[in-house]
Amino acid sequence: MLVPDLPLAAELRAQPELGARPLVIVSEVGPRASVLSVSREARRAGVHPGHALSHARAACAALVVRTASPSRERAARDALRDVALSASPRVEAALSLAGAHRSEAAVWLDAGGIARVFGSEAGLATALNARATALGLPSVATVASSRFLARVAARRLAADAESGAVQVIEPGEEADFLAPLPVDLLDPDDALAATFTRFGIRRLEQLLALPPRSLVTRLGPPAQHLVARLRGTEREPVLPAPRAQRLVEGADLEAALDRLETLGFVLRGLLSRLLARLAVRHLACGELDLGLGLEGGGCEMRRVGLAAPTLDARVLLRRLVLALEASPPPAAVESVELTCQGRPLRSDQLDLFRPAGPAPDELDALVAELAALCGPERVGAPFVPDSLRPDAFALVPFSPTRHDVTQDRPEGLRLAMRALRPPLPAQVRTRGERPHWLRSAVANGMVVRCAGPWRVEGAWWSPEERFVFDHFDVQTDDGLLVRLRRDRLRSTWHVDAVYD
Amino acid sequence: MSPTPRCRAAALADLVRDLGDRVRPGGIPDEPPARLPTGLEGLDRLLGGGFPRGRLSEIAGRPSSGRTALALAVLATATRGGETVAVVDAADAFEPGSAATAGVELTRVLWVRPPGVREALRSAERLLEARGLALVLLDLDQPLRASSCLRLSRRAAASGTALLRLASARGAETGVALAVEMHDARPRFDVAPEWLEGIETRLVLARQRVGPRGAGAALSLRSDVA
Numbered sequence: 001m002l003v004p005d006l007p008l009a010a011e012l013r014a015q016p017e018l019g020a021r022p023l024v025i026v027s028e029v030g031p032r033a034s035v036l037s038v039s040r041e042a043r044r045a046g047v048h049p050g051h052a053l054s055h056a057r058a059a060c061a062a063l064v065v066r067t068a069s070p071s072r073e074r075a076a077r078d079a080l081r082d083v084a085l086s087a088s089p090r091v092e093a094a095l096s097l098a099g100a101h102r103s104e105a106a107v108w109l110d111a112g113g114i115a116r117v118f119g120s121e122a123g124l125a126t127a128l129n130a131r132a133t134a135l136g137l138p139s140v141a142t143v144a145s146s147r148f149l150a151r152v153a154a155r156r157l158a159a160d161a162e163s164g165a166v167q168v169i170e171p172g173e174e175a176d177f178l179a180p181l182p183v184d185l186l187d188p189d190d191a192l193a194a195t196f197t198r199f200g201i202r203r204l205e206q207l208l209a210l211p212p213r214s215l216v217t218r219l220g221p222p223a224q225h226l227v228a229r230l231r232g233t234e235r236e237p238v239l240p241a242p243r244a245q246r247l248v249e250g251a252d253l254e255a256a257l258d259r260l261e262t263l264g265f266v267l268r269g270l271l272s273r274l275l276a277r278l279a280v281r282h283l284a285c286g287e288l289d290l291g292l293g294l295e296g297g298g299c300e301m302r303r304v305g306l307a308a309p310t311l312d313a314r315v316l317l318r319r320l321v322l323a324l325e326a327s328p329p330p331a332a333v334e335s336v337e338l339t340c341q342g343r344p345l346r347s348d349q350l351d352l353f354r355p356a357g358p359a360p361d362e363l364d365a366l367v368a369e370l371a372a373l374c375g376p377e378r379v380g381a382p383f384v385p386d387s388l389r390p391d392a393f394a395l396v397p398f399s400p401t402r403h404d405v406t407q408d409r410p411e412g413l414r415l416a417m418r419a420l421r422p423p424l425p426a427q428v429r430t431r432g433e434r435p436h437w438l439r440s441a442v443a444n445g446m447v448v449r450c451a452g453p454w455r456v457e458g459a460w461w462s463p464e465e466r467f468v469f470d471h472f473d474v475q476t477d478d479g480l481l482v483r484l485r486r487d488r489l490r491s492t493w494h495v496d497a498v499y500d
Numbered sequence: 501m502s503p504t505p506r507c508r509a510a511a512l513a514d515l516v517r518d519l520g521d522r523v524r525p526g527g528i529p530d531e532p533p534a535r536l537p538t539g540l541e542g543l544d545r546l547l548g549g550g551f552p553r554g555r556l557s558e559i560a561g562r563p564s565s566g567r568t569a570l571a572l573a574v575l576a577t578a579t580r581g582g583e584t585v586a587v588v589d590a591a592d593a594f595e596p597g598s599a600a601t602a603g604v605e606l607t608r609v610l611w612v613r614p615p616g617v618r619e620a621l622r623s624a625e626r627l628l629e630a631r632g633l634a635l636v637l638l639d640l641d642q643p644l645r646a647s648s649c650l651r652l653s654r655r656a657a658a659s660g661t662a663l664l665r666l667a668s669a670r671g672a673e674t675g676v677a678l679a680v681e682m683h684d685a686r687p688r689f690d691v692a693p694e695w696l697e698g699i700e701t702r703l704v705l706a707r708q709r710v711g712p713r714g715a716g717a718a719l720s721l722r723s724d725v726a
Contacts, residue, residue, distance in 0.1 A: 354582040358632030366630045370612050370623055378613040382596035382606045393596050400584045400608045409580055409603035413540065415698050415721045416568040416602060418593035442563070449687065451695040473696040481564040481687045481699065497595065499687075499699070500568035 013136035071250030125166035138163030179205035256332035284309035286343030293335030308360030423494035561682030576603035583634035590620035628655035
């Protein structure tokens, strides 16, 4: 697979709305910049790669100029590899080249055995192109018996046809395909090229007509490699790299951003591209890292953990915005990089007889939003800690379980308590050891009925935390039923709950 | 040119005559909403199966009237049935130990403790927007404005989640499908030794959209020691 003009493709992938406008990618910011890549509209206006920017602007007044972004190009190159990985694990990204082909990105894919999945080799190539187009990459795909043949065919296809074109060179047709092509395509070294010139060999068909053994005998080992490449017999198996599940999308901003709302638009674009890549590889986002390059040279990181892998852009964007709102970057942002850990989408076996409950990814976003609204320490699942303190309670991360409840439910209605947090101070008159009259913010008056005391004592090992409480269940004459507590160590009274 | 009202009415009458039984008047859907039972047979019969899903309901009663016990019973039935519920605890009064004693499966309860009324209403709205929750219990004593009630009830209807408001007194009737009031609570003490046995109280069906109002049931709340 070949993307012939990567800087242009990377820019259009990030800003597809520029597709219909005359666009050039320049090497640097400033008047000395030179044009690296040119869109079709700009080329029609007379702008070509290598022009000075001032020259290009003179040729086309409506020219849109963008500076080459290494992070976007890297992401586009990775996206091309993701497309290949969606079809086969045996994928190798081609090295970046210098010279005339420096702007191209290519990826090799071992098509052996997988063409049947797509109906034919042409079907495979067409499917790969369609996936690349879905990721915003204009690519061509060729199938041939060697890397050399495939690359030569792809370059010719990219020059002559539209993106999305495919070509299959069947075994046995290699010579016919190569015959009219110049011998320079073999990329011979200088000595060999001089020899070919001296022999009058200009086209590959002339080289193919010579007996290989004699050619190698006369021209030495360098010619052996060329002959193998020419006849498609070179052995260059695809060396699959470890399948990286970590996907990165980045953007170098032309102007530093200091408002979160504006940054949200950048994040939305990055996320959509990241999720499209994940979808092509049948993965979902399991963890998200946001890297921010700040004005002045600093950098910041934010990590968004997810309870369940998701492909929901709305959920992820909301989580990122909440993370930024919780701790805004200390300076304007110059570059943004999103890294996500791709994980397989979790398959969930639903039950026929039990309710499904909220989807884990939606629940995750919901809890995060509530935590941002009320505070992270105020949202979770209630938990009864192992403590004798009457006001002890805890919140743990909310993760509803599916297991069946085995413990029997108590029969009938149980008397419930409403906690008072913090416990309300009370003035109490006693008769003997028992409360006789009560005044507090919640209950007032004479004590009609009283049960207790029940003593609770704990944390005896710590003088600061030690407590000794006497509890009374008290009904006042205003009809309320409260739990009254007497602190034996401090000689104070509190109402700590209302029975309801 | 748009048709006159008379022409439109005549055309509609023709259409209804032609279609016969296949059309019915719009407005109230024929199918009653699904119910979230309390787990108490007599009470569920009185409520027509329980509190309606996708609707706003109210439990009103002064403190110590047993309203929290009734709400916990609904939570217990829902969580034990494998459902996920949420408690928006604006009063900061939810007592996990008491809920566990009432049979609530705490791992299936999302407990939100909003710091103010605005956050409580926003949390309730957000929870009602999420799909898959069986019940949102809103423990908020402040009276709700009619517009808030309407907004919450619309969100509940869209998600199918039952919204149950717990308060000392009933609020605006807008959007409330069912309201019960707790009356005549009488604590019950044992004498020797003296300890709190429970509360005898009475539930009155104060409002429901379809069906009789004013029916009541006696409820007996037992202390967990009993």
